[in-house]
Structures are given as C-alpha cells and as structure tokens.
Amino acid sequence: MDQYFLIDSIQSIADGLLFGATYAMIGLGFTLIFGVMHKINLSYAAASIGGAYASLLILQGAAVPTPLIFLLAALSGGVIGLIVYFACFHFIPLANPLATLMSTVGMLLLIDEVIVHATDGMPLSYPPVLEDGSIFIGPFYFRGDLIVVFLLGCLCMLGLLWLLYRTRLGLATRAVAQQAVAAQLCGIRVTNVNAQVFVITGLLGGIAGAMIGAAVGVLSPLLALPLTVKGLIVTVIGGLGSIPGAIVAGLVVGGFENFFQFLRGVTERDLYVMLLLFAFLVFRPSGLFGSVQMRD
Amino acid sequence: MRRFFTCMLSAAALTAGLGLGFQCAPAKAEDRPVQVAGFGAMSGVVRVFGIGSEAAMKAAAEKINAAGGIKLGDGTTGKFEITYYDDRCNAEEGINVVRRIAATDAIIAVGPTCSNVAESLFGILQKKVGDSSDSGLQFPIIADVAAKGGLASISEWAFRNVPNEAEMYKALFEWVKKEYPDLKTFYGGFEKDFAHSNATYGVMKREAEANGYQLVGESEWLLNDTTFSNQVRDMRRANADIVAVSAHPFTTCGVLREMSRQGVKPKLLIGLTSSSSIETVKGCGQQAEGLIIPTGFAPVNPEAIEAAEAIVAKGGNADLHSAAAYEIMFILKDVIEQQGIIGKPETLEEDRKKMREGLAALKETKGLLGPVARTPDREAVKPFVFVQAKNNNWEVRHNPGS
C-alpha cells in the first residue's frame, strides 16, 4: 500500500491531533493545579470522568438536550473538586506534600469505586457533541466533533488566561502559589482562594470529562487511569503552569501517539510516547512553553 | 537490636489479630448444610459478572434446596449454603481467598471471573493428584467465567464449565456460509493485550479460513484504547464483506462507533462471546445493530427461561456467565450424590477428594441449552446459540440444537 503511505501519514497525524484536543482539555486542569498551585492532585482525571458520570446518573436517562448534559457535567465536576479540596488539602498542613499526594491517591480509588458501584462497572453511552460530524475532504476524513472540542478547549484556555491574569482571584491565586505567607500578610484568605481554584479546575475537569465521554462515545471506569498518566505527560511536555502549553502539548502528544501507532503498531506506540517524554525531560525540562526554572 | 526484635514481635502479634472473618456454619438438626463457596470479581469493570455469578449460585441453590435438597452419603439430606467472596480480579487476592475458603468447611470453590486470577490460582494447586513431592494446594476449583483457553490443564484439581470457543466459531462460520452464500472476504480486529481476545481471534481466523473466506486485513488495538481511526481506515479500504471483532464491550463499542462515523458498513458483523452481554447493547445498541455472536446461553427453552428469571430475581443478569454458574450447582449436586459425599467437618478432606474424582469422571453434564460434554482435560463443550443485536437487545438468530 505504498501509494497510500503519504495520505495515511497525514491522516494519522490529523486524527491524532484532533483526538489530542481531549488530552489538551484534561491537561489544562492538571497544569493549573500542578503548575500554578504546586499541588499534586492525582485524582483529577478520575474526578473529571466522575463529573461526566454524575451528569448521566443524575438525569437517569431523561431526555434532555445535550448541552445541558455537558453543563451538568461541569457543575458536578465543580462540586467534586470542592470535595477533593476539603478531603485532601484543607486539613493537611502545607509542609506535608507526601500526605496530600497520598490522600489524592485515596480519593482516586474512592471515586473509581463509587463509579463502579453506581454503574456495576458497565460502560454508559454518552451523547456526542455532534451527531453527524464526519467531514470528508478528498481522500481525507476529519471528525467534526473533535474540531468542536478543540475550539471549546481554546475557549477554556482563553477563559483561564483571563481568569489568571485579569481578575482579582487570578492575582490572589498566583500570589498564594508564589508565597503563601506573604499573600496572607497582604490580606488574601488562602483557604478561600484555594477552594475557589479547586472549584474552577473542577468545573474545567467536568467539561473535559464530558468532552472525553462525547469523543469516545462511552464512559467506562477504564478511562480514569490512562487519562491520569496522559494528563501528567501533557503537563510536563507543555511546561508546568503554562496554559497555552497544555493545549499545544495535548495536540502534540495526540498526534505523535497516533502517528507512531500508524508506523509501528499498537504494541510499541506507548513506548514512543515515553521516549518523547524522556527526550523532553533530558533536553528541555521546562517543557514547550515553560519558563526556564529548574526548581519544581 | 533488642528494640528491633521487640518491634518485630509486636508486629507479629498485630498481624495475628487481623485478617479475621471466618464464616461459621450453623449446625442444623435435620438437614446438613453443604458449604459451597463462590468467588469472583465484585470490583472493577467486570463487577457485573461477580454479581451475576453470586445471584446464579444462590438462585440454583435455592431451587435445589426447595426441591428436597441433596442426598448425602450417609442418608441425611443436605442443603446448599453459598458464601461468595470478592477477589477484585486480582491474582494475589484470588490466592488468599481460595486459601481462606480451603480453611472453611467448603467442599469446592466456584470461580474465578477473571482469567488472570485463574492462571495464578490453578498454578498453586497440586499439579497431579497423588504426587507427594508437589506441595500444591489440594482443593477442587471449578470455573464459571474465566474463559481463556486451556486453563484447566494447569492442574488436575481445576475444572471449568465455560464455552469451547473453537467449536462455537467453527459452527458459526459453517452456518454463515450456508446463510449468506455471497460473502467472500473477511477483516479481523482484536484486542492485542488481552489474552482472551487475542486467543479467540486466532480461533476466528482459523475457522473463517477453513470455510473458504479470504482474510483481507487485520487491525489491533489495546484494551483501554479510545481512538480507532487508523484501524477503521484500514478496514474501510479493505472493504470486506464480513468484519469480525474479537474485543470486549468497551473497545467493541469504540470500534463500532468509529465505523459508523467513517461510513463502514460491512454485510455481516461478528463479535466475541464475552460481548454478548448487556454491556454491548447498553453502550452502543444503535451501532451494534446486526452484530452476531455465538453464546452459551439464551432463554430458548422453559428451563432456561426459568433459570434466567431466578437469576434476575436475585439481582444478577442472565447471560452465558451466570448461566454457567447456575449449571455448576446442579453438576455439584449430581457429583455429591454419585460419590456419596457426606458433608461432615470430619470427612472434609475425603469429601474434597471425592468431589475431584467425581468431576474428573464426568462424561456429560446437564446444561441449560442441552447436554454438555466433558473433555479429558477437564473442560466443557457446551451447546450454543447465535444471538444477534436487534433494537438494543439480544435476539436468538439461530439455535443449532433445535
């Protein structure tokens, strides 16, 4: 099939880039938590999928327009985010990052089990963003629904940037992340700020979970763990704390992954993603857009 | 160093105080309880099968007990008492659970759900009966769900009542040849990292080619993959008449959705036995329309319908896996009566040996769809039907037994 090689390569990269929009959405929340707040929250991907599940379970199959389901997913994500904050971060002293890490692991296990118990582990069908979104241009094929996800991701990115750099909450968040004691001295209420940011990342996570459900077509407990690993990789490649970096890195990882799957098959694909990560860690530890700082 | 050893002793004492929770069998005056333990996955994506197995075992036990119980070797009537344990689809826990069961009065354990647990579990059993140099566990286990090929051959104490996929797909492709004579080519897709799907795909390919179908291409993916555009693109280009998907519901739905997105409509879709459950029609009923799968259970006769209702009444789904557990209880009743098992705590070791002997000696057992042949390597050859997804439900398309 040599005549098809060029077309297939371009198609694979395009497909990968488009699916990478979902990684980008998860990466946005991860990079905000890890990069801006310097807190490791391993339960983030599970909470996002949990938000998507909640949107289905709350409605119990009632016929509701799709955008409303997505909105409900976002709101559920926000609520879960707040719960995660109180369960894992509020009461543990700042000087114990390992304890917060471990408690988020516990939270991840808990959210996974709640999902499994509520659905008996079975996959749930999730409404797509666009019913008939396939676009055929010449020999190429594009998933219209993923283009919408990408645009939504860009919208979220702009929203986050506006939030971080143009609002008081954003200013307070950056202040708390840089120097919590000094921020407190300036009259910023640290716990309030942290809780609010967790709610916002939770909202973002809920939307991401909904988009992933819509892109894949079904929700399953199998989604949470691989998404956590992908989210971490995207955060590191994009640069800790860089919001445009998360979007670009999500697309890059998606494209790279699918292209190497086309070249070398499904068993070696993930090895190449790891190699990409190692290459970044060795040659450019600050990621694509991160500022050049060696401290984590 | 004294402190070191005192700490070790306290730790030992702590451990001894934990891990409790044995079930004590209440002694009844007239009927003797016959303890049978079940175990399987009550956690994770296969939780529905653990629930189904438990429901089926309890439903069957209830039916047997209500119909007069079991005739034990010393003349008393025995009534089944079922305890179900969760192994969380985890090999270490499976081993712990079976050791725990072996320490109770249970004469046999029914399970596991997951093939990887069965691999480890059958590995710790004594390989050949009577081999005194082998310190493996001497306890019979009969599997209801773990479907990976060839597992029972690992140990003589291991038995299975799961469908023989080679037979099923052989019959399926023969039937397809008669029913759809114009189909010539076929394309295969399978989960590469899941042993069961991988192995069954080999079976599908072999049987299809034996019936004269031409393989025009193959695609692979992994168990939790979420995007299939590359694979379906190859499928589209190959434009085969038949597409066979050897994968579990999550990825099967993913592939079917991508196929509908890219406009791939083969003349016939064939699936993996494990996907003939409620998950597939619930997850992607619309895209799965027309999918044909050979399965070990469908409510096609009064007995099967009754069993299905009983299982559902106990909170499980009636599918090929839970039906296997249901059938096992009746097999156990027959073996107990044939071997004259007594069921007293004193005769426990003897009873377990007799259980093993009895199961090994069986040539045929009663299945819900018809008689089940038993092979010398302790597997089962079960009757089957072909079901087809129609309107978000499974309908029987062809019953070879009728």
Added chain:
Amino acid sequence: MDFYYGLIQIIGIHTLLGLSAYCVLLTGQVSLAQAGFFAIGAYAAGMLTAMAGWSIIPALAVGGLLSGAIACAVGFPALRVKGLMLVVATTAFGEAVRLFFFNLNYKINRGELLVGPSGAEGFRQIRYFQENGWSITDVLLFIWAIVVVVMALLWWMDRSRAGAVLRAVGEDELAAQSSGINITAVKVIAMTVGGVIAGVGGGLYAHYTTHIEHVQFGVVLATFAIAYPILGGLSSVFGTLAAVIFIQGFLIEGLRFLGDWRNLLFGALIVLVMNVRPRGLFDARTARMLRRLFVRQEEKRDARTGVA
C-alpha cells in the same frame, strides 16, 4: 492456618516493595518506578527457575542485582528532574518496563510444555516452590528471613551516619550539599539499593503467584509501593511494615466481612488516615512513645524545665 500463612507471605513480599520505595523516599525522591524494578526481578527470577532450572536463591540474587543495575542506570538521568517531573519520569519508566514485558515473547521446551513469557498472555508455570515440595511454612520462613535481613540492614543503616546523610539530602539538598555531601552519589545509591530490594521482592512475588503478566506491574502497583512508606511514616522501617499490615491485613482481608463496602472504604480510609496522621501511622512521636514503653530505665529530662 494456611490462609494466615499465605497472608503473612504476601505481607512480607509487599513489605519488600514498600521498603524499596522507602529507601528512595528518604532522599526526597518520589519514585513511581519501583513497580518496574519489581517486574524486572519477577521476570528474571521466574525465567531462571522455570526455564533454566536454577535454584531459588541464586535466581533471586540475579534478579535483585539486575534490577539494581538498571536502577543505577535510571538514577543518573533522574537526578536532572525534581518533584512532579520526577513522578512523571518514573511513571513513564515504569510503564516502559511494563510495555517491554508486554512485548517479550521467549519460550523454550521443558519436558512436554512450552515455558516462558509470552507477551500479553504472561508467564505461567513458575512453580519452583510447589515442584520442590516446599510447604507453606517453608515458604513463609524463607520470605520472612529475607524481609528481616533487609529490614535489619535498613534499620542499622538508619542508626548510622549513612541514614543521617540520606535524610539530610531528603530534607534540604542545598544544606546537605553545603555540608560536603555528594548529592549525586547519595541519590544514585539510594535508587540502586531500592532497585535491588524491589528486584528480590519481585522474584518472590513471581514464585508466590506462579503466573505473572505485564498488567500486574502497572501504575497501581507503583502507587501501592509509595503508599506503604508514606502511610507508614518515613521515620522508621517499622512504619512501612505497619502500613503494609494495615493495608493488606486490615483493609483488604480484615474488612472482608463488610462485603461490598470494603472497596469503598479502602480509598476513604486512606484519605482519613492521611488527614488524621499526615506524617504517617508511625511518625517520630509515636516511635518515641513506643520506645518509652519498652525502655523504662532511661529517664528523659525535659530540655526546657529540667523536669523528668
């Protein structure tokens, strides 16, 4: 009794896994690669006993040394990254190891059977203990002999200068470096020792379960590996042991009577424990209290008031 012995065996194996992560955590590195070293030890020891017919002790030793060597090689590039980046890098390494074993297909004929790792199907028939007539008690004593030796070595190291050096690097690298400690050497040594312990633990694990496959050595096992020392507290090796007993003995087996609720409580109790005791079950204060219970003759004088 067999069940208890089996439980104690698995506690021993998981303690080794936890101790390997403990070593590395002492130097302040959160390493999710311990499951990868565990896998290397498992496959190596399994292949040596099941395919090459070696005896168990040399097989375990080779498995441990191989894991240690690879850990040493991983330790150097790991130095370039800290914090979250190290978490991600070690996760990626662990996944890479798992994917390597996913692709490993090497079988030979032993008698009538084909033995060896076969990719996704895993590696079955690692039955050294059963084939050589080891009883459950024999295996138990063997595993725990190794665990006790490892714990004793680590405990002794903790009480010596080496332990102080490790903890110094963990607490504040800049200060440690200013005191003349070679950070690179310390971190790589900690990683290597952790790798050896994980390799030996992996070898024992393979012989315990008789069948290993790539899925078992994923991110979940790596998370358990660091969960043990974090939950147990980094002040003493007994913390890790206590955490293993807590998780394997209490949460997994002890709570069985709760049926379905057990799985839900698992995550919830971890969150609770971390909130109530952020420094771990067995932190420095608890260690001191227990010491006072066992060692009565030392009278401690309060430094401020001079009262005993």
